Amino acid sequence: MIRLTCATAAGLLWWVSFAAAQTAPATAGPAPAAAIEDLVTANRILNDRGVLDAYGHISIRHPTNPNRYLMARAIAPGLVTAADIMEFDLDSNPVDRRGRALFIERFIHGEVYKARPDVNSVIHTHSTGVIPFSVTQTPLKPIVHNASFLHVGVPVWESRDGFGATKMLVSDGKLGQSLAARLADKPVVLMRGHGDVVVAPNVRVATARDVFTDENARMLAVALSLGGPVNYVS
Amino acid sequence: MIRLTCATAAGLLWWVSFAAAQTAPATAGPAPAAAIEDLVTANRILNDRGVLDAYGHISIRHPTNPNRYLMARAIAPGLVTAADIMEFDLDSNPVDRRGRALFIERFIHGEVYKARPDVNSVIHTHSTGVIPFSVTQTPLKPIVHNASFLHVGVPVWESRDGFGATKMLVSDGKLGQSLAARLADKPVVLMRGHGDVVVAPNVRVATARDVFTDENARMLAVALSLGGPVNYVS
Amino acid sequence: MIRLTCATAAGLLWWVSFAAAQTAPATAGPAPAAAIEDLVTANRILNDRGVLDAYGHISIRHPTNPNRYLMARAIAPGLVTAADIMEFDLDSNPVDRRGRALFIERFIHGEVYKARPDVNSVIHTHSTGVIPFSVTQTPLKPIVHNASFLHVGVPVWESRDGFGATKMLVSDGKLGQSLAARLADKPVVLMRGHGDVVVAPNVRVATARDVFTDENARMLAVALSLGGPVNYVS
Amino acid sequence: MIRLTCATAAGLLWWVSFAAAQTAPATAGPAPAAAIEDLVTANRILNDRGVLDAYGHISIRHPTNPNRYLMARAIAPGLVTAADIMEFDLDSNPVDRRGRALFIERFIHGEVYKARPDVNSVIHTHSTGVIPFSVTQTPLKPIVHNASFLHVGVPVWESRDGFGATKMLVSDGKLGQSLAARLADKPVVLMRGHGDVVVAPNVRVATARDVFTDENARMLAVALSLGGPVNYVS
Numbered sequence: 034m035i036r037l038t039c040a041t042a043a044g045l046l047w048w049v050s051f052a053a054a055q056t057a058p059a060t061a062g063p064a065p066a067a068a069i070e071d072l073v074t075a076n077r078i079l080n081d082r083g084v085l086d087a088y089g090h091i092s093i094r095h096p097t098n099p100n101r102y103l104m105a106r107a108i109a110p111g112l113v114t115a116a117d118i119m120e121f122d123l124d125s126n127p128v129d130r131r132g133r134a135l136f137i138e139r140f141i142h143g144e145v146y147k148a149r150p151d152v153n154s155v156i157h158t159h160s161t162g163v164i165p166f167s168v169t170q171t172p173l174k175p176i177v178h179n180a181s182f183l184h185v186g187v188p189v190w191e192s193r194d195g196f197g198a199t200k201m202l203v204s205d206g207k208l209g210q211s212l213a214a215r216l217a218d219k220p221v222v223l224m225r226g227h228g229d230v231v232v233a234p235n236v237r238v239a240t241a242r243d244v245f246t247d248e249n250a251r252m253l254a255v256a257l258s259l260g261g262p263v264n265y266v267s
Numbered sequence: 268m269i270r271l272t273c274a275t276a277a278g279l280l281w282w283v284s285f286a287a288a289q290t291a292p293a294t295a296g297p298a299p300a301a302a303i304e305d306l307v308t309a310n311r312i313l314n315d316r317g318v319l320d321a322y323g324h325i326s327i328r329h330p331t332n333p334n335r336y337l338m339a340r341a342i343a344p345g346l347v348t349a350a351d352i353m354e355f356d357l358d359s360n361p362v363d364r365r366g367r368a369l370f371i372e373r374f375i376h377g378e379v380y381k382a383r384p385d386v387n388s389v390i391h392t393h394s395t396g397v398i399p400f401s402v403t404q405t406p407l408k409p410i411v412h413n414a415s416f417l418h419v420g421v422p423v424w425e426s427r428d429g430f431g432a433t434k435m436l437v438s439d440g441k442l443g444q445s446l447a448a449r450l451a452d453k454p455v456v457l458m459r460g461h462g463d464v465v466v467a468p469n470v471r472v473a474t475a476r477d478v479f480t481d482e483n484a485r486m487l488a489v490a491l492s493l494g495g496p497v498n499y500v501s
Numbered sequence: 502m503i504r505l506t507c508a509t510a511a512g513l514l515w516w517v518s519f520a521a522a523q524t525a526p527a528t529a530g531p532a533p534a535a536a537i538e539d540l541v542t543a544n545r546i547l548n549d550r551g552v553l554d555a556y557g558h559i560s561i562r563h564p565t566n567p568n569r570y571l572m573a574r575a576i577a578p579g580l581v582t583a584a585d586i587m588e589f590d591l592d593s594n595p596v597d598r599r600g601r602a603l604f605i606e607r608f609i610h611g612e613v614y615k616a617r618p619d620v621n622s623v624i625h626t627h628s629t630g631v632i633p634f635s636v637t638q639t640p641l642k643p644i645v646h647n648a649s650f651l652h653v654g655v656p657v658w659e660s661r662d663g664f665g666a667t668k669m670l671v672s673d674g675k676l677g678q679s680l681a682a683r684l685a686d687k688p689v690v691l692m693r694g695h696g697d698v699v700v701a702p703n704v705r706v707a708t709a710r711d712v713f714t715d716e717n718a719r720m721l722a723v724a725l726s727l728g729g730p731v732n733y734v735s
Numbered sequence: 736m737i738r739l740t741c742a743t744a745a746g747l748l749w750w751v752s753f754a755a756a757q758t759a760p761a762t763a764g765p766a767p768a769a770a771i772e773d774l775v776t777a778n779r780i781l782n783d784r785g786v787l788d789a790y791g792h793i794s795i796r797h798p799t800n801p802n803r804y805l806m807a808r809a810i811a812p813g814l815v816t817a818a819d820i821m822e823f824d825l826d827s828n829p830v831d832r833r834g835r836a837l838f839i840e841r842f843i844h845g846e847v848y849k850a851r852p853d854v855n856s857v858i859h860t861h862s863t864g865v866i867p868f869s870v871t872q873t874p875l876k877p878i879v880h881n882a883s884f885l886h887v888g889v890p891v892w893e894s895r896d897g898f899g900a901t902k903m904l905v906s907d908g909k910l911g912q913s914l915a916a917r918l919a920d921k922p923v924v925l926m927r928g929h930g931d932v933v934v935a936p937n938v939r940v941a942t943a944r945d946v947f948t949d950e951n952a953r954m955l956a957v958a959l960s961l962g963g964p965v966n967y968v969s
Contacts, residue, residue, distance in 0.1 A: 049535040050552065088647075153492050161716060165724035168644045176402045178435040179322075179393065193735070201646040201734075226734050227646050248395060254723050255488050256399035264402040266435075266460050267427070409953050410870045412903035412929050413790075413861065482863060489956050490867035494724075498870040500903075501895070556881075625838040627881065633958035638880045639800060661969070669880040669968075694968050695880050721955050 057105070058122035060129065061098030068096050069115045072103060075240045080111035080156070084247050089158040089228070092142040095120065095238050102142055107134040123147050124206060137204050141230055144209030145216065152232040154239035159228035162247035165254065167223040173250055175266040180249035182220045182242060184266055190215040190224045201227055221246055275306065283295045292356035294363065294468060295332030300324040302330050302406035303349045306337060309474045314345035318481050323392040323462070326376040327470050333384070336376055338426035341368040357381050362447070371438050375464055378443030379450065386466040393462035399488065407484055409500040414483035416454045416476060418500055424449040435461055455480055526590035529566030532684055536564050540571060543708045547626070548579035552715050557626040557696070559560065560610040563588065563702050567618070575602040577722050591615050592674060596679055603701065609698055612677030620700040622707035627696035630715035633722065635691040642717055643734040648717035650688045650710060652734055657691045658683040662723045669695055760824035762831065763800030770798050771817045774805060777942045781860070782813035786949050791860040791930070794844040796940050797822065801852070804844055808919035809836035825849050826908060841904050843932055846927040847913030847918065854934040855939035864949035867956065869925040875952055877968040884922045884944060886968055891925045892917040903929055923948055 037169045073092050079085035087109040095101035105117040119135075120128040125143035128134060166173040167189055175183040190212050192201050203209050205223075216222040216230060220242055223229045231246060233239035256263050306327050313319035321343040329335035339351040353369075354362040361369060361378035366379035376389045400407040402424055409417040424446050426435050437443050437458075450456040450464060454476060457463045465480060490497050510731040540561050547553035555577040563569035573585040587603075588596040593611035594602060610623045636643040636656055643651040658680050660669050671677050671692075684698060688710055691697045699714060701707035724731050736766050774795050781787035789811040796802035807819040821837075822830040827845035829837060844857045868875040870890055877885040892914050905911050905926075916930060918924040922944055925931045933948060935941035959963050 159645070161720055164645055164720050165727055169724050169727045170729045171727040177393070177398055178458050183433070201649070225732060226644050252395055252398050254727060256403050257728075258401045258492055258726055259399060259405040259488065261404045264459060399804045410928050411866055413863070415903070486863055486866050490871050492960055493867060493873040493956065495872045498927060611925060627879070629954055631880055632954050637958050637961045638963045639961040669883070693966060694878050722961060725962075726960055 035134060044049055045129055057130070058101075058124075058126050058128050060120055061095045061101040062099070064096055064103055064118075066115075068093060071236050072105075072118060072253055073115055075112055075154075075156075075236050076105065076110040076113040079156070079243060080109070080239055082244055082247075084160050084162075084243055085110045086155075086159050087157070089126075090136050090139070090142075091156045091239070092121075092139075092154065093237065094146055099146075102155075104136070104139060104142060107136045119242050122165040125209075138202055140206050140209035141203045141212060142212040144206060145230065145232060148210070148213040148234060149216075149218075151234060154233050154236040156231045157228065158231070158240050158242050158243060158247075160243070160250075162227050162250035162254075163223055164226065166250055167225045167227065167229070171257065173221075173223065173246075173253065174263075175249055176253050176256055177245070177249050179241075179245040179265060181266045183246065183249065185219055187221050187223055188215050188217065188219060191225045192227075193225075197212070212213040283425055284433065289365070292335075292358075292360050292362050295329045295335040296356055298330055298352075298354075300349075302327060303337070303352050304340075305470050307347055307349055309388075309390075309470050310339065310344040310347040312474055313390070313477060314343070316481075318392055318394050318396075318477055319344045319390075320393050324373070324376075325388070325390045325470065325473070326355075326373075326388065328380055329388040333380075335362070336380055336389075337463070338370070338373060338376060341370045353383055359443075372436055374440050374443035375446060376438045378440060378447045379464065379466060382444070382447040383450075383452075383466060385468060388467050388470040390465045390473050390477050392465070392481075393479060394481040394484075396484035396488075397457055397463050398460065400484055401459045401461065401463070405491065406456075407457065407480075407487065408497075409483055410487050410497060411479070411483050412500060413475075413479040415500045417480065417483065419453055421455050421457055422449050422451065422453060422457060423459055423461055425459045426461075427459075440464050505527070510534060525598070526569075526592075526594050526596050528588055528711060529563045529569040532564055532571055532586075534583075536559040536561060537571070537586055539704050540573075540586060541581055541583055542574065543622075543624075543704050544578040544581040546708055547624070547711060548577070550715075551612045552626055552628050552710055552711055553578045553624075557609070557624070558604050559566050559624045559704065559707070560589075560607075560622065562614055564622040567614075569596070570614055572607060572610060573696050574606070575604045581711075582705075593677075606670055608674050608677035609684075610677075612674060613679045613698065613700060616678070616681040617684075617686075617700060619702060622704040623700050624699045624707050625696065626715075628711070628715040630695065630718035630722075631691055631697050634718055635693045635695065635697070639715075639725065641689075641691065641721065642731075643717055644721050644724055644731060645713070645717050646734060649734045651714065651717065653687055654716075655689050655691055656683050656685065656687060656691055657733075659693045660695075661693075684694075757920075759832070760803075760826075760830050761827050762822055763797045763803040766798055766805055766820075766822075768817075770795060771820050773803070773938050774820060775815055777856075777858075778812040778815040780942055781858070781945060782811070784946055786790075786860055786862050786864075786945055787812045787858075788861050791858070792838050792841070792844075793938065793941070794823075794841075794856065795860045796848055796855040797920075798834055801848075803830070804848055804857075806838070806841060806844060809838045814907075817832035828912075836962050840904055842906045843914060844911075846908060846915045846960055847932065847934060850912070850915040850919075851934060853936060854950060856935050856938040858933045858941050858945045859930065860933070860945060860949075862945070862949040864956075865925055865931050866928065866950035867928045868930065868952055869876065869931070873959065875923075875925065875948075875955065876965075877951055878955050879947070880900050880949050880968060881943075881947040883968045885948065885951065887921055889923050889925055890917050890919065890921060891927055893927045893928075894929075 045112050075091050091260045092102045092104035100123055102117050102121050105113045106119055123143045123146050141157050153227045173187040175181050221231050303340055309325050326336045326338035336355050338346045340353055342351055342489050357377045357380050359373045375391050378388050407421040409415050455465050464479045543559050560570045560572035568591055569587050570589050574587055576585055590720045591611045591614050593607045610627050613623050641655040643649050689699050699711045777793050792807035794804045804823050805820050807815045808821055810819055825845045825848050827841045831914055841858050847857050862881045876887040877883050923933050
């Protein structure tokens, strides 16, 4: 009986998996080559700048369908080419997986696009400049004009709130929704002991924001070490 | 009537713009190739050293006409070639624009050249070493002999004084004059939450000063963290 | 007489050396090429990341014989190729030396493999990020999820305990045993004023752990400089 | 009359210069190619490591004549080739100048070789790691085994003692003697607000010492920022 049950379970799993394959989301059609090229370039820039390590990722909303987004398969950002860009629906299901490895934390992107119609590009990094600010009480505030967009405040998302001690990766939609809720209407949210998420109306602005968020954090740490009041961007 | 007024306004704008084109400043003639080459090299050096990011710029006074200066079109310093060098009058009007993008903050250069006949090269950077000193009360003083030119003092320009909270870019002549006034007779002025301006009798000295200002700032931050009195260059 | 004695001593040494050669440990046979390639790649990665300087080394347990391990001859990690990989027994005797220079501290590897059957890769670095934590009372605790494996604690090995002031290199089996005892069942042990040893079930995990241990240490130093309580990974 | 006087002065200068040429020190003969190659390699290594900037220099004592030393003409260390190596006597006169530019501070080398028969290589750097320790009361002590040679103490040379406020460059023999006296029998002397001098029995050891002095200084600054007692190398 146990054997049969197991077989049934396995069969059920196969069936579910098959059903999932059957219901893969429809494509929005090919994105303009220029949009893909910008996305690839953003990967290269942030890799060169050392802001994006092997586990960070960048997406853009599909230019012709707001319910789809585009992101590389799971691959180091320094190696991304146009051929690596995949299409996802906002539940972060791939349109055409073809066996490729996916970033576990792609749910960050899908849930942010759902919650923020104004956002057309999302970047998730483990930027070493910002992480110290995610584990202390010192707020990450802008000191340099290039980072003045941080002036509205930088919330910190704490995965332990509501999800327990073991969940530090945004590995499903619920965690993504929680993170998007903490981001609210801001351009940047820190993830405690993990990194950040940076959003913008387009990938070029998102890329610049990502670089300047990291730079501002590093310079702020030095400014604070000098002592005395800090003259923040007002 | 409104339509007519609009048309008139548009015509007026066209006329003003045409007039402006008509009154583009006269050229001082081609600058010596060696001067251009030094300017290009300075861009490459400061980019390689990481002192000049994509938004910094370097100029030289025209070798044969003190009322003109030479600077690259708006382009990343690491990509500057001789073909990118443009000529400007001291009001920062291009002599021969040909549709090229210009640095918004070129007024820094024009106004400094007006105020400082002794200066033949101006550099504006967002040097991450100096910015922490621009937002704290800790003065940037020299600790290393290569930066002994800082001994005369490093003023900090605060754009909020007289220009309000939103003006952090030196986007017109008035802001440039204010900045040049704060620089006074010094070699370096910090711009609060923005970067610095470094001047010198020639581009080679300006380039060296720029590198050593940044290095001195970084080393001073470490020296201050060690505690106790700091032995500044006297 | 003295001459004779000397000749005897020399002969004895020759004989001992010959005997040693005679008793060189037997080979476990060639390791799979993929295992060797991973080991070479790990050397290149950690060299590129600046975690491994010219004196660090990486080993793997022989895939088909747990009593042998594989490690490069004494050579800078950035230059390691498959041809440089040598085989050692767990007393760190080379199977086939052929006159090649050996890392003096290879005993770290042999003794850890003896003490830790679960470990199949060992890395020894002079990682500049962790050394400050080896000479102060500040514990190296994880602040970033990638370094959560440090949560079990990072012991510090003090070579002065039991070996006197002059022994800072793990140049024999006894020192290696002492170090392995201090490591106990942990993934990382710091060596006071020297570096660290990082272990894992395989070389890929060991390499990642090595990178993240160094990064976590650097970010923790910044977080601590910001002041206030630090929110460690729980 | 003035004309005549000028002519006389010019003639005198010519004569003095001719006399100097006449009394140029005799060569010790060509140095072994391997020695030159080591010296060139040391320049490249220290340039690659960022320890030696464009104004640092490395010398070796002539292998066959202890009264001569070898050093590159004034050129950036990253560009040094064997053809740039010149020979000097211990008063730092070039044997065969041929119009080449010389390092102003070559007197450091000549005077150290006079005072220290045990030294066969001298390096002068503006290492940014050590300079903060040259301008504070915090002693540069070793925390890492690779820098244990600093255990004997690192004196700081203050050019203001005896030479006034304006002399920060070792531009003559007297300043070189003062610096060599402060170095005494140590391996490293810091120069206040300037850099350091590192000496060793050969260029390979000097190069290693130079790298580890800088690294130790950087790590010590971090260790001190962590607070509490520091466990120095004993």
